[in-house]
Amino acid sequence: MVQHGNSIVNAMRKNVLFLMFLSLLAVACAGSAKNDESPVVKQKSVGTSPEVVEPAAIVPIFDGDSAYSFIAAQVAFGPRVPNSDGHKKCGDYLVQVLRSYGADVISQQTDIRAYNGDVLKARNIIARFQPQKSERVLLCAHWDTRPWADSDPDPDNHYTPLPGANDGGSGVGVLLEVARHLSRVPTAVGVDIILFDAEDYGRHEAEWRDAVSGEETWALGSKYWAHNPHVAGYKARYGILLDIVGAPESRFCLEGFSMHFAPGIVKKVWSAAHRQGFARYFPYNEGGSITDDHVNINKILGIPCIDIINYDPNSPNGFGEHHHTMKDDMEWISPATLKAVGQTVLSVIYSEK
Ligand code: AHN
C-alpha cells in the first residue's frame, strides 16, 4: 500500500513537473512571439531524470529599434572620419553610452600613419563588462567611417566623406544595444566590446595601381590593438566582429578567413541564428575572404574571431549597392536585420557557461 501511495505521489510529482515545464515553455514562447522586454527562459533537462528541468540560460530580447536609434545618433554627428570634429564628438558619445551601461571603458589613443601619409588621431574604444572574470568573449565593430565615397556612381563624390550608417554605424549600433542588456542581465563570462578606429581608411579605388599592397591599408586600428592589447597577454575564448550588418535583406555568408581560423565559432553562431529563426539572413553559403578587423585578431593574437558581414560573392553588388557611396544613410538600415544579428549575438553570449 505504501508503495502504491508512493507511486501515486511520484506520478503526481511528475505531472506537476511536467505542467511546470509546459508553463515555462509557454512563457518562453510568449516572450519571443511578443518581442517584448521580458527575458526568454530556455529550459534544459539536467541529471538522469528527464522530467527535472532548470533554467539553462536567460537570453534577453534584443530591440532592433533601439539599435536603430544608436545608429541614427552616430550618423547625426556627420561622417566619423579620423581627425574630423564629428569623429571626436562621436567617440566621446560612444564612451559616455558605454559608461552609462556600467562598462569599464578605456580609450586607446594613438597616431597611425595611413597608406597615403595622413597621420590619423585614432581611438580604439574598449568597454569591459565584469573585468574581473578571466573567461571572456570579445565582440567588436569599427566605428570610423570612410573618408571617400569612392564607389559612388557620381565621380564628383569620389573624395567626399560618406554618412556611414551601415558601414561603421550598424555594427556599433548593435553592440550598444547588446551593452544595454549587459548592464541589466550579467553573462556568466566577461564580455569585452571593442570599437575599432581607422578600419576604413584603406586605399582609394582610383589609387589601386600604387605600389603599396591594398590589403595592408585597411583595419589599422585593430592592427594596433592586436599588437598593443589593453591587457598584456589578453585572451578571449573567441571573438565576433560585426561589419555592415544593417541593410534590409542582408545575407551573412560564410566568410573565408572566419572559416579558416574559427570554423567552430562560425558553426556556433550560425546554428544559434537558425535556432532563433533567422536562417534566411545566415545561409550556409560561401562568402569569399574579406580583409577586415578579424584577420588581425586571428593572425596577431591567435584568438579565433569570425566576421558577420553582408557580402554575397554571387550578388552583383557584393557588400550592397550603397557600399562606399553617399547612399549609405539611414534609408539602408532595417531594424529587422539588426534584430536578426543582435538576437543571435545575445543568444550566443548568454549561453556561455
Ligand atoms: C575590403 O574591401 C578590402 N575590405 C572590406 C572591409 C571593409 C570596408 N569593411 C567595411 N568597409
Ligand code: ZN
Ligand atoms: Zn567600408
